[in-house]
Structure formats: structure tokens, C-alpha cells
Amino acid sequence: MSLNWTASRSAGLAGSFQVPGDKSISHRAVMFGALAEGTTRIHGFLEGEDTRATARIFSQLGVRIDIPDTQSRVIHGVGLHGLRASTEVLDCGNAGTGMRLLSGLLCAQAFDSVLTGDASLSQRPMARVIGKLEAMGARITARDGNYAPLHIHGGQQLKPVVIDTGVASAQVKSALLFAAMYADGESVITEPRPTRDYTEAMLKSFGWPVTYGPGRVQIRGGGRLQAGDIRIPGDISSAAFFITAALLIPGSDITLENIGINPRRTGILQALRLMGGRIEVINAREQGGEPVADLRVRHSDLKAIDLPESLVPDMIDECPIFFVAAALAEGTTRARGLAELRVKESDRIASMVAGLRAMGIAVEDTPESVTITGGILHGAAIDSHDDHRIAMSFAVAAQCASGQTLIRDCDNVATSFPGFVDLARSAGMILE
Numbered sequence: 001m002s003l004n005w006t007a008s009r010s011a012g013l014a015g016s017f018q019v020p021g022d023k024s025i026s027h028r029a030v031m032f033g034a035l036a037e038g039t040t041r042i043h044g045f046l047e048g049e050d051t052r053a054t055a056r057i058f059s060q061l062g063v064r065i066d067i068p069d070t071q072s073r074v075i076h077g078v079g080l081h082g083l084r085a086s087t088e089v090l091d092c093g094n095a096g097t098g099m100r101l102l103s104g105l106l107c108a109q110a111f112d113s114v115l116t117g118d119a120s121l122s123q124r125p126m127a128r129v130i131g132k133l134e135a136m137g138a139r140i141t142a143r144d145g146n147y148a149p150l151h152i153h154g155g156q157q158l159k160p161v162v163i164d165t166g167v168a169s170a171q172v173k174s175a176l177l178f179a180a181m182y183a184d185g186e187s188v189i190t191e192p193r194p195t196r197d198y199t200e201a202m203l204k205s206f207g208w209p210v211t212y213g214p215g216r217v218q219i220r221g222g223g224r225l226q227a228g229d230i231r232i233p234g235d236i237s238s239a240a241f242f243i244t245a246a247l248l249i250p251g252s253d254i255t256l257e258n259i260g261i262n263p264r265r266t267g268i269l270q271a272l273r274l275m276g277g278r279i280e281v282i283n284a285r286e287q288g289g290e291p292v293a294d295l296r297v298r299h300s301d302l303k304a305i306d307l308p309e310s311l312v313p314d315m316i317d318e319c320p321i322f323f324v325a326a327a328l329a330e331g332t333t334r335a336r337g338l339a340e341l342r343v344k345e346s347d348r349i350a351s352m353v354a355g356l357r358a359m360g361i362a363v364e365d366t367p368e369s370v371t372i373t374g375g376i377l378h379g380a381a382i383d384s385h386d387d388h389r390i391a392m393s394f395a396v397a398a399q400c401a402s403g404q405t406l407i408r409d410c411d412n413v414a415t416s417f418p419g420f421v422d423l424a425r426s427a428g429m430i431l432e
């Protein structure tokens with residue numbers, strides 16, 4: 001049975017709270033912990049379906065993972081060559097990050113593997129990673145050459161490469177980095193626009209020599225990973241729903257604690273500030289090599305902007321909630337360079353355009369752009385297209401709409417933000 005939400009106008013958000021751990025870092029922490037020598041303790045692990053699927057896969061590959069408490073994992077690393085073949089299919093669920101990063105890691109193993117995913121993940125393009133990994137000598141077969149299930153043929157000696165990812169994708173870059181760890185020589189990976197650098201940062205913190213800066217990584221194969229402790233900050237992608245809601249709902253004043261503010265993730269803060277949003281970074285500090293801070297957000301009158309295209313990769317997962325901000329800002333907002341949104345958990349341009357139109361907003365789109373004229377939102381029936389971020393974006397939109405909004409098929413919110421409804425309600429959103 002699918003889960004539907006009803007939501008209506010909020011009188012304001014208040015309070016100081018945390019959001020669950022960063023999804024990108026949680027996936028990587030399990031992967032590096034598994035390949036390391038020694039025991040890795042993870043604190044602040046995201047208890048989402050996506051990241052739990054990744055942990056389950058490593059258990060299938062012979063890694064012991066203990067769960068001392070919720071949001072903690074103890075990974076007993078098996079070393080770079082210690083994974084064991086699984087006789088079962090490895091199910092990544094809804095997680096593009098899981099599937100793409102695992103492709104890079106598994107193509108370097110001595111054994112074969114099969115990766116599958118849910119209906120949405122099985123429609124997402126994998127050729128972007130397969131083609132690049134094949135350049136290193138990997139052998140991967142996919143349905144129609146592009147889709148899961150992926151049959152990964154192990155036992156290949158990978159060659160180092162000098163390669164451009166071709167698309168601004170941290171997943172493609174990270175898949176190549178995992179493969180490059182097993183190649184016999186030095187690889188150089190560049191990207192058309194810099195993307196999140198968590199794989200690079202984690203390689204370094206596990207003691208693997210790597211040289212990197214925005215848009216370029218240099219790595220030599222054949223090293224060792226040394227286990228350690230990892231503290232995962234709150235996910236700015238999850239925080240973004242509360243940040244935007246607080247800006248939009250009159251009377252709001254909230255503080256989000258311990259949020260990761262890696263510059264490759266804070267495009268949404270810059271975009272909302274350009275619109276006039278009052279977002280204060282308090283108590284900025286470093287935690288396990290990552291910048292974190294508390295964010296105080298107060299209601300603000302937002303104005304339309306032309307979104308600088310250079311910000312898009314740094315807010316790629318926050319575009320849906322940014323469109324909600326634009327729908328309530330004064331004037332017409334234009335955003336371009338959005339083609340990647342078409343191949344996320346849903347076609348996020350199509351999902352948002354349909355939902356915002358249903359709520360009474362004038363929206364136009366092209367294959368890679370969106371134009372939104374701010375207006376008055378009316379409650380409507382919205383299809384989330386089984387996409388967690390679409391469901392949560394419309395939950396926020398409904399807080400500023402007249403009447404009631406019905407949001408269909410919200411089950412997948414559990415992939416990235418378990419407890420969203422409870423937290424939203426305790427902050428002052430009207431949602432059930």
C-alpha cells in the first residue's frame with residue numbers, strides 16, 4: 001500500500017533541531033570502512049533505505065557490520081582484496097549512489113557480481129559509468145547497454161587512465177576513483193564542473209595518497225586504507241526543506257544544528273540568499289575534516305533571481321525545493337543547466353512543473369531550463385512520482401497554500417529522510 005500525505009498552511013516554524021546524517025557520506029563511510037584494514041566506527045550514519053541497502057550489500061560480500069546503536073555502525077574491514085563473492089543478487093534499492101559507486105568498486109574484484117535496483121533505479125542511465133570503467137579495462141554488461149541489472153565480470157586487471165567524466169557527476173567520478181585504487185599506476189580524473197569531493201576527502205582520511213582540487217583528482221593504485229572513526233554531519237539536502245520552509249512561512253525562526261556545509265553542497269544557501277533569504281551560519285567548525293555549522297533561518301520576503309548556472313552542481317539535489325521558493329518569490333525566476341534533473345529518482349523538472357501548475361503557478365520548461373513566476377499557491381492533489389525529494393518539496397509548498405494538499409506515494413521519503421513527518425510536525429508544519 002502506498003503512503004499518502006495531507007498538508008495545509010502552517011502558522012510558522014520554530015525550534016532548534018538536527019536532521020539525519022549525510023547520505024553521500026554514509027554510503028562512502030560503509031564502502032571505505034569495508035575495504036580498510038581494521039575497525040571503522042561510524043557515528044551519525046543515515047538510517048535511510050538507500051544507505052542501509054549499501055550496508056546490506058557489504059554484509060553479503062562477507063563484511064561483518066555491527067549496529068551498536070541506531071545511527072552507528074562498526075565495520076570490520078576486510079582490506080582491499082578481502083571481499084568475497086555473493087551467490088545472491090546485490091540490491092541497491094532506490095540508490096543511484098550505491099549502484100554507481102559499487103560498479104567502480106566491484107569491477108576491480110576477482111569475482112563476478114550482479115547489481116539490481118527498484119523500478120526507478122532500473123530506468124536511470126548507467127552507460128555514463130560503464131563506458132568510463134570499460135576504458136580502464138572493466139567488463140560490465142547492462143540491459144540495453146545502459147540499465148540495471150548490471151552484470152559485473154570480475155578478474156580484470158584494471159589500467160590507470162587520464163579521463164574526463166564528461167558529465168558533472170560525483171557518482172561517475174567516485175566510481176572511477178574506486179576502480180583507480182585497483183589500477184596499476186596513476187590515474188587523473190577531471191570533470192566539466194567540480195562536484196562534491198567526499199570520496200577524495202575520505203580516501204585521504206583513510207591514509208591513501210591522493211591529490212585533488214576542484215574538478216581534478218590524481219590517484220595512484222595499489223595502496224592501503226587504514227580504518228578510523230567517522231562522524232557524519234547532518235545532510236544539507238534534508239536541511240534544505242526546513243531552511244526553505246522557514247524562509248517562506250511568516251513568523252518562522254529556526255536553527256538547524258550540525259549541518260555539513262562543504263562548499264560543493266551549499267549552492268542552495270547561496271541561491272536562497274541571492275533571493276533575499278536570511279540564513280545565518282553560526283558556530284562554523286570542522287568535524288572529521290568536513291566543515292559543519294548551525295544555520296539560523298528566519299522568514300524573509302524572497303525575490304526572483306536568474307540562478308547562476310555555476311551554482312547548479314552545488315545544489316543539484318536541492319533544485320526541487322528551490323523551485324518551491326521561486327513559486328512564492330516576487331517576480332520571475334529563471335534557471336538553466338538543469339538537464340541532469342531529468343535523470344534523477346524521477347524526471348524532477350517534469351515532476352515539479354506538473355505539481356506547481358496543479359497548485360496554480362505559471363511554469364515553463366525546456367529540456368534543460370525552468371522559468372517560474374511567483375504567485376499564490378492553492379491546495380491540490382500532487383503526484384510525487386515515487387521521488388522522496390518531490391514529496392518533501394510539495395509538503396513544504398503546501399505549508400504556504402490555501403486549502404489542503406494531497407501528496408501521493410511518499411514511501412520513498414524513507415530512502416533519505418526517515419522521521420521527516422515527525423520532525424516537520426514538531427517544527428510546526430501541518431502534515432500527516
Ligand code: S3P
Nearest residue numbers: 024097168169170171172316317
Ligand atoms: C551523489 C551525487 C549526485 C547527487 C546524489 C548523490 C553522490 O548525483 O544527485 O544524490 O553521493 O555522489 P550525480 O553524480 O548523478 O550528480
